[in-house]
Amino acid sequence: MRKLASIQRIWKIEPIEGADRIELAYVLGWQCVVNKDKFQPNDLAVYFEIDSFLPIRKEFEFLRASSYRKSDVLGEGFRLRTMRFREKLSQGLLLPIDQFPELTDIDEIGKDVSDIIGVRKWEIEEKITTGGTVIGTLPLDVPHTDETRVQAEPELINDFAGLEYYISTKMDGSSHSVSLDEDGFHVTGHNYEYKDDGKSAFYDLVKREDIENKVRKYCAKNDIRILTIQGELCAPGIQKNRLKLTRPEWYVFNVRIEGKRVGLKRMQEICDIFGLRMVPVEEVGTDLPSKYPTVDDLLKRADGEYPGGGKKEGIVIRPTEPVFCDRISTDLSMKVVNNNYLLKNEE
Numbered sequence: 286m287r288k289l290a291s292i293q294r295i296w297k298i299e300p301i302e303g304a305d306r307i308e309l310a311y312v313l314g315w316q317c318v319v320n321k322d323k324f325q326p327n328d329l330a331v332y333f334e335i336d337s338f339l340p341i342r343k344e345f346e347f348l349r350a351s352s353y354r355k356s357d358v359l360g361e362g363f364r365l366r367t368m369r370f371r372e373k374l375s376q377g378l379l380l381p382i383d384q385f386p387e388l389t390d391i392d393e394i395g396k397d398v399s400d401i402i403g404v405r406k407w408e409i410e411e412k413i414t415t416g417g418t419v420i421g422t423l424p425l426d427v428p429h430t431d432e433t434r435v436q437a438e439p440e441l442i443n444d445f446a447g448l449e450y451y452i453s454t455k456m457d458g459s460s461h462s463v464s465l466d467e468d469g470f471h472v473t474g475h476n477y478e479y480k481d482d483g484k485s486a487f488y489d490l491v492k493r494e495d496i497e498n499k500v501r502k503y504c505a506k507n508d509i510r511i512l513t514i515q516g517e518l519c520a521p522g523i524q525k526n527r528l529k530l531t532r533p534e535w536y537v538f539n540v541r542i543e544g545k546r547v548g549l550k551r552m553q554e555i556c557d558i559f560g561l562r563m564v565p566v567e568e569v570g571t572d573l574p575s576k577y578p579t580v581d582d583l584l585k586r587a588d589g590e591y592p593g594g595g596k597k598e599g600i601v602i603r604p605t606e607p608v609f610c611d612r613i614s615t616d617l618s619m620k621v622v623n624n625n626y627l628l629k630n631e632e
Contacts, residue, residue: 287431288397290404292382293332295324304371310379314436314580318368318375329392331385333378333404334437335627339363340403344384354407364407367627374624376436406431424471424478426513426544430460432601432620433613439580441619444612445573448604451549452568455599455620456536457527457591458519461487463496465504466511470497487518490533499559514555515539517564527595538564538601546616548606567600587621596626 297311301318310319312332324330338359339345339352345363352363368375382388387401399405423429435441460475471478472488481488491497496514504512520526520533528534540552547555549566556563570576577583587599599622610617 287334287406287433288395288437289337289399289406290331290333290402291398292329292388292391292394292396294394295326295328295330295379298324298326301371301373307370309373312377312379314434314439315376316374317377317379318370318373319379323381324379329382329394330379331382331388331398331402333365333380334434335365335367335377336407337365337377337399338405338407339365342403344380348378359405359407362405367624376624376627422477423473424464424466424468426466426511426541427462427464427471427473427515430462430475430515430539432618435580435583435602435619435621438612438619441610441612441617442574442577442580442583444610444617445602445604446575447572448608448617449569449571449606450573450602451566451570451605452586453538453563453601453603454565454567454591454597455601455622456517456519456538456564457524457595457598457626458517458536459523460515461518461535462513462515463491463500464511464513465497465500470500486520486533487535490518490535494535494560496559496561503555503558509542511541511543513539513541514559514561515541516561525595527593527598528591529593529595534562536562536564546607549603550605564601569605573602583621584624587623588625589623597623598626599623 293312295310295312299309301308306321307318308321310317310324333339339362341361348363352365354364355361365378385402388398391398433441462473464471472491473479479485479488500512514537516535516537518533518535519528519530521530537552537556540547540555553563577586589597591597599620601618601620603618607616
């Protein structure tokens with residue numbers, strides 16, 4: 286579960302050349318620009334991740350000029366983005382704990398305080414852009430696709446020790462899934478299920494590829510009760526279309542059978558049977574930490590461009606066969622978002 290706001294320890298403070306009033310503070314695998322002398326190494330602070338949507342309250346009013354947003358879905362608040370000051374990236378927000386009276390007695394490192402402060406995740410209003418008409422929340426077997434960023438959990442790198450892993454390209458689009466269960470065939474976005482009313486770009490693709498018929502036949506033939514396929518819908522009009530596509534395409538990154546994620550080989554086989562595209566697999570190897578021991582190493586690995594020339598969003602790293610990870614309470618997986626993409630993508 287992603288911690289949008291949490292108590293964290295600052296492990297390093299670093300000056301910024303030519304800056305008299307600001308400096309860099311390091312927390313987890315992130316760096317944040319902060320006011321000079323506001324923090325010292327080993328201080329505890331409240332860290333707010335990028336893509337947090339902060340509530341309207343006096344502690345955040347200094348963000349109004351740069352970060353205020355009003356959304357039909359989320360209401361009013363302040364959206365945290367990757368920023369650059371004096372050529373230095375600032376990836377989130379650090380504030381002293383004592384600015385928040387409700388946190389006075391909390392000093393547990395890693396404590397998630399998102400709900401206490403009222404922080405939510407900034408969501409693109411997919412139900413307007415790619416979905417269609419909402420008919421409900423996600424079905425039981427369609428999990429939210431929100432991989433943990435390695436900067437938020439640097440120790441995840443060591444959890445890959447001794448495992449065969451694969452690195453796939455993180456496609457720049459909108460998350461959409463199909464699922465078949467005892468209640469029927471479902472078409473969903475990141476947060477909602479949609480009905481077929483002629484208003485959904487993803488339904489158009491599902492029909493074009495005859496996906497429902499293929500899923501039903503496969504499940505009947507293999508005695509499968511529940512099958513879910515998740516992928517990224519990329520198309521003109523979605524996320525600036527960095528892949529330079531001329532029509533919608535769906536890139537599969539996850540297949541679940543009877544409630545469990547399948548491994549890389551099985552996912553590739555199912556995509557071949559259904560005639561579906563998979564997210565590109567860039568690398569397969571063993572013992573990830575021996576090759577990419579630090580967050581910086583992985584950030585360099587994540588940099589690059591899509592074939593069309595747009596900045597690549599980043600990469601996703603998983604074991605070739607699912608492995609449960611106690612650290613994140615789900616199957617081991619992490620994403621590494623390209624810093625150059627973050628800067629180009631901010632609006």
